Amino acid sequence: MIRSLVRPLLAGLVVCAVALTLAARVATAPGPASWADDLTPITKADWNYDRAAHLIERAGFGATPAEIERLAALSPDQAVARLVNYESIDNSALKPFDESGIWDRGMDPFPPSRAEAVRLARDRGEGLGEKMLSPGSPRRLQPIVDKFFYGLYANQIETQRLGLWWANRMLATPRPLEEKLTLFWHGHFATGENKVRDYRMMLQQNLMLRANASGRLQDLLIGILKDPAMLVYLDNGENVKSHPNENFGRELLELFSMGVGNYTEHDVREAARAFTGWTNDVLTYKFDAAQHDFAEKTFLGRKGTFNGDDIIRIILEQPVTGEFVAGKLYRYFVREELSPAVRTQLGREFHESGYQIKPLMTRILLSKDFYSPASYATQIKSPAHLVVSTYRKMGLRETPTIPDFGRMTGGLGQSLFDPPNVAGWAGGRTWITPATLLQRGNMFRDVLFPDVKNFRPPDRAMSATDQRVGERLAMGMNITEATREGDAESNKMIDRDEDYNTRYGGWAGYQIAFKRTKLIPRQPMSIDLVSMVEAAHADTPEKVVDHFLRRFLRASLAEKDRQVLVDFLKSKRMDERSLRELLYVVLSLPEYQLG
Amino acid sequence: MYGIGVGGMLPLILSRTSAALSAQALQGTSVEKHPNRILVVIELSGGNDGLNTVVPFGDPAYYRARPKIGIIEREVIKVADGFGFHPSMVGFERLYKDGRLAVVHGCGYDHPSLSHFSSMGFWHTGVPNGGEPLGWLGRLADATYPATSKNVIVNLGNSQSLAVRGQQHSPLVFDDPGRFRRDGTDEEKHALAMLSESRTTSNATLDFLANTAKNATESSDFVRRASTSYRTPVDYGQGGGLAGNLQRVAALIAAEMPTRLYYVTYQGNSFDTHVQQADLHTRLLMYTADAVRGFMDDVARLGRGDDVAVMIFTEFGRRVEENGSLGTDHGTATPMFLVGKAVKGGFYSRHPSLTDLDDGNMKMTTDFRRVYATAIKEWLGYDQTQAVLKGTFAPMGVFA
Numbered sequence: 001m002i003r004s005l006v007r008p009l010l011a012g013l014v015v016c017a018v019a020l021t022l023a024a025r026v027a028t029a030p031g032p033a034s035w036a037d038d039l040t041p042i043t044k045a046d047w048n049y050d051r052a053a054h055l056i057e058r059a060g061f062g063a064t065p066a067e068i069e070r071l072a073a074l075s076p077d078q079a080v081a082r083l084v085n086y087e088s089i090d091n092s093a094l095k096p097f098d099e100s101g102i103w104d105r106g107m108d109p110f111p112p113s114r115a116e117a118v119r120l121a122r123d124r125g126e127g128l129g130e131k132m133l134s135p136g137s138p139r140r141l142q143p144i145v146d147k148f149f150y151g152l153y154a155n156q157i158e159t160q161r162l163g164l165w166w167a168n169r170m171l172a173t174p175r176p177l178e179e180k181l182t183l184f185w186h187g188h189f190a191t192g193e194n195k196v197r198d199y200r201m202m203l204q205q206n207l208m209l210r211a212n213a214s215g216r217l218q219d220l221l222i223g224i225l226k227d228p229a230m231l232v233y234l235d236n237g238e239n240v241k242s243h244p245n246e247n248f249g250r251e252l253l254e255l256f257s258m259g260v261g262n263y264t265e266h267d268v269r270e271a272a273r274a275f276t277g278w279t280n281d282v283l284t285y286k287f288d289a290a291q292h293d294f295a296e297k298t299f300l301g302r303k304g305t306f307n308g309d310d311i312i313r314i315i316l317e318q319p320v321t322g323e324f325v326a327g328k329l330y331r332y333f334v335r336e337e338l339s340p341a342v343r344t345q346l347g348r349e350f351h352e353s354g355y356q357i358k359p360l361m362t363r364i365l366l367s368k369d370f371y372s373p374a375s376y377a378t379q380i381k382s383p384a385h386l387v388v389s390t391y392r393k394m395g396l397r398e399t400p401t402i403p404d405f406g407r408m409t410g411g412l413g414q415s416l417f418d419p420p421n422v423a424g425w426a427g428g429r430t431w432i433t434p435a436t437l438l439q440r441g442n443m444f445r446d447v448l449f450p451d452v453k454n455f456r457p458p459d460r461a462m463s464a465t466d467q468r469v470g471e472r473l474a475m476g477m478n479i480t481e482a483t484r485e486g487d488a489e490s491n492k493m494i495d496r497d498e499d500y501n502t503r504y505g506g507w508a509g510y511q512i513a514f515k516r517t518k519l520i521p522r523q524p525m526s527i528d529l530v531s532m533v534e535a536a537h538a539d540t541p542e543k544v545v546d547h548f549l550r551r552f553l554r555a556s557l558a559e560k561d562r563q564v565l566v567d568f569l570k571s572k573r574m575d576e577r578s579l580r581e582l583l584y585v586v587l588s589l590p591e592y593q594l595g
Numbered sequence: 596m597y598g599i600g601v602g603g604m605l606p607l608i609l610s611r612t613s614a615a616l617s618a619q620a621l622q623g624t625s626v627e628k629h630p631n632r633i634l635v636v637i638e639l640s641g642g643n644d645g646l647n648t649v650v651p652f653g654d655p656a657y658y659r660a661r662p663k664i665g666i667i668e669r670e671v672i673k674v675a676d677g678f679g680f681h682p683s684m685v686g687f688e689r690l691y692k693d694g695r696l697a698v699v700h701g702c703g704y705d706h707p708s709l710s711h712f713s714s715m716g717f718w719h720t721g722v723p724n725g726g727e728p729l730g731w732l733g734r735l736a737d738a739t740y741p742a743t744s745k746n747v748i749v750n751l752g753n754s755q756s757l758a759v760r761g762q763q764h765s766p767l768v769f770d771d772p773g774r775f776r777r778d779g780t781d782e783e784k785h786a787l788a789m790l791s792e793s794r795t796t797s798n799a800t801l802d803f804l805a806n807t808a809k810n811a812t813e814s815s816d817f818v819r820r821a822s823t824s825y826r827t828p829v830d831y832g833q834g835g836g837l838a839g840n841l842q843r844v845a846a847l848i849a850a851e852m853p854t855r856l857y858y859v860t861y862q863g864n865s866f867d868t869h870v871q872q873a874d875l876h877t878r879l880l881m882y883t884a885d886a887v888r889g890f891m892d893d894v895a896r897l898g899r900g901d902d903v904a905v906m907i908f909t910e911f912g913r914r915v916e917e918n919g920s921l922g923t924d925h926g927t928a929t930p931m932f933l934v935g936k937a938v939k940g941g942f943y944s945r946h947p948s949l950t951d952l953d954d955g956n957m958k959m960t961t962d963f964r965r966v967y968a969t970a971i972k973e974w975l976g977y978d979q980t981q982a983v984l985k986g987t988f989a990p991m992g993v994f995a
Contacts, residue, residue, distance in 0.1 A: 114869075115869045115870060115918070115920055115924075118920075119919070194712070195710070195712055235710065246706065246724065247708075247713070247724070250724055250726075251726065254725065254726045255726040260725070260726075373797065373798075377798065378798055378800050379800070380800060380804070420757060421713075421757065422716070422726065423726045423727070426728040426729065426760060429762065429803060430761075430765075432803075433767065433768045434746075434765065434775075434807055434814055434815065435769050435775050436768070437807050437811050438776065438778075438811050438815060441787070442777065442778040445778050445783075446778075555798065555801055558796075564786055564789050564790055565786070565790075568782065571782070581780065584779065584783060585783055585790070588777075588787055589790055590791065590794070590801060590804035590805040590807075590808045594801060594804070
């Protein structure tokens with residue numbers, strides 16, 4: 001510890017007074033190393049700007065220097081209470097999701113595949129709210145196929161809009177912990193639109209997770225196991241008495257509550273039986289008694305005619321459930337390495353409190369461990385956090401849409417409402433590959449120097465093949481000609497079934513989806529860095545660099561690296577363009593990936 | 596003049612960077628018996644129809660189940676008693692006759708999922724019906740190389756596959772090598788190169804990030820140059836993305852990239868042939884067979900034929916019975932392939948019955964993790980397959 005204190009001090013002495021104050025500030029940022037794994041709360045004497053900045057970085061999405069100063073002016077108890085007891089803060093300025101209204105009656109229930117949509121339509125003469133064309137018409141099933149693709153694409157577009165809506169909430173909310181916890185639960189109870197294919201279910205789940213985000217674990221568990229999106233995602237509709245599907249029971253035990261090694265395969269099968277008949281009628285939970293197995297089960301050593309609610313109750317009686325969930329919250333908010341002692345302690349308290357999340361969060365966020373060097377500026381920001389917190393630190397009130405938020409985070413491995421699988425985002429170092437690390441910087445260059453002319457709108461994009469079909473139709477070709485690709489064999493295949501043309505259906509589906517979904521606004525970032533540095537009285541390259549470091553970086557930068565930034569700016573005029581170039585370099589630093 | 600100068604410099608720059616990369620990767624590695632060997636894993640995304648790939652023409656049940664889309668016997672490329680390849684797979688016929696191709700029948704796992712998404716996840720993690728967050732190749736790299744080794748895994752694709760996700764190793768993932776670069780003006784890039792030097796701080800995560808940044812700066816140029824300058828006389832066939840990606844792998848091997856594990860995928864759900872599958876499937880299989888045959892010939896030409904093996908898999912096979920749309924629906928057991936000079940060519944394991952079915956699907960005869968274990972132990976020479984695969988799976992004696 002002494003070494004790490006002395007080294008920056010020495011470096012500071014050598015250079016100049018400005019650097020000295022910076023180095024001294026950095027050295028006091030985290031607490032002493034002995035704070036690691038110490039859960040006792042910090043006191044007013046331990047509280048300062050850097051620790052307030054650390055708190056809001058983790059319990060929220062970072063903040064501007066002015067906001068951090070306000071937090072630092074409180075006591076640590078007050079600061080944490082303000083974040084945790086957020087219900088009293090008025091957030092009525094946040095708008096509900098503005099739905100395009102893409103769904104019409106005939107589309108429920110949406111068939112799992114195009115093949116199935118066609119099969120049903122052949123039997124019934126209609127499907128997805130569209131009628132088959134009259135006998136003798138060419139491609140009689142085309143309206144149903146078009147509608148099927150419309151359903152797919154419109155839901156994808158609506159889910160992109162939903163992601164942007166959430167990003168804007170994260171950016172503008174006066175209750176940052178509410179959104180940070182909601183994002184945690186989204187990863188914990190991972191559910192993806194790519195399988196659910198219904199943005200309404202995804203929105204409904206998101207609202208449920210937010211409403212219970214800091215409440216009690218049992219409400220979240222019951223909520224998620226009766227949640228239509230989750231029921232669809234884990235195929236619980238196929239979990240029936242005659243043929244139990246273990247997926248649901250297994251994910252509940254392994255990922256949602258207890259973790260592997262704390263139950264047997266037999267427990268998984270018995271839990272699955274207890275959840276038979278738990279299904280959904282589109283957007284509503286439904287208990288299908290005819291498919292439920294009412295017979296006796298043995299679960300975690302208990303015997304009874306258990307149903308799903310009983311299983312949840314028994315799981316919550318297990319102390320290991322407290323440890324598993326508290327441990328995962330700790331790893332999300334504090335750091336990857338969790339000591340067995342801390343896990344046991346937090347788990348016991350969480351269990352004994354009746355699984356109340358607020359006291360657990362307060363305990364974690366006030367602990368010396370949270371402010372120790374092992375925790376401070378050691379966490380790799382998730383892509384969503386990286387983008388949102390950058391905008392928050394810039395002082396933006398709205399997410400720019402050129403470049404597109406979803407493409408930025410998606411390219412880095414995190415699409416909201418589409419986690420990679422049921423285990424959610426692995427996080428930590430798995431966010432980083434050499435290519436994504438470069439991309440994490442490159443995307444901010446696109447933000448700072450937006451290319452409005454070549455921007456491809458994510459909500460009005462289709463594949464090159466679909467685009468070609470449209471161009472050929474516009475030239476007056478018929479459907480067969482317009483959907484012909486280079487290879488004659490493949491063309492025959494696309495149009496061989498005389499009842500419909502798949503490739504035309506893809507193109508037509510996009511056309512309807514483009515008409516019926518609301519446009520994402522096209523808005524590049526609006527920021528004035530010259531005014532920003534003037535307001536901070538930063539009138540020399542050194543002061544500008546220090547302002548940017550203070551505003552954006554939580555990890556400390558070595559003096560020689562700071563000097564690289566100063567020299568970079570010294571070679572230029574301090575105009576808007578140069579400041580943006582400097583900021584791009586700062587936002588591409590390895591240090592900037594840490595929160 | 597300038598152009599010529601750069602051209603003349605190129606091989607020198609490449610070999611120097613390559614030496615630096617090799618030195619990094621090989622630091623402190625002694626856990627495997629064969630540190631020069633390379634495994635290339637090819638993912639046939641979408642659920643390849645195994646029954647029309649390795650055709651059981653000797654079994655009348657095959658033709659009963661597939662009266663319209665079954666491959667007629669006289670067209671099958673017959674290579675074994677009762678089994679043969681789809682007629683478009685001339686490339687596989689060549690590899691088989693040279694004794695370089697092994698077919699493992701009936702691969703799958705217990706309690707199979709018919710969801711692309713779930714099943715692919717199970718093959719990626721190697722932990723079916725579990726919530727394992729890391730991929731089997733990622734865990735393999737973590738077990739065999741220290742975290743300081745660079746570029747142990749290269750994943751060619753537009754996103755990182757779960758299969759290559761490790762705790763310690765960050766795979767090099769890229770699709771278009773031309774886009775694997777740092778953006779910005781020369782001044783910005785110069786400053787960032789200086790700021791991407793390794794750090795030694797008390798913050799291990801920062802040191803990891805700085806090392807990755809340094810590696811990115813070095814490897815992105817290397818990969819871009821290696822890929823764009825590579826020329827080969829070998830014909831990889833017409834085929835789609837796979838031929839191009841395998842050629843990129845060959846380019847990196849030629850440039851002496853220290854990578855041990857390459858992962859190559861098809862775009863989207865290419866093999867998801869629900870409807871009128873015949874022509875599409877013919878094309879996909881032709882592309883695959885040609886590209887793999889071309890790749891093996893190319894690495895042999897580079898003098899690395901003894902060091903490269905290929906494994907081919909898909910997330911599930913398809914139902915035995917054809918559907919009403921001249922296609923096939925999601926199924927279960929499916930063959931895997933191992934290719935290489937060290938492979939003892941032939942058929943392994945037992946083909947599942949086409950009549951003793953589970954809800955219309957074949958019952959798998961080989962846990963796919965036995966094939967993973969075969970590649971890990973017999974090919975790469977790493978004995979602790981149990982730690983990587985989280986269970987005991989017997990290798991199959993495929994490699995000489």
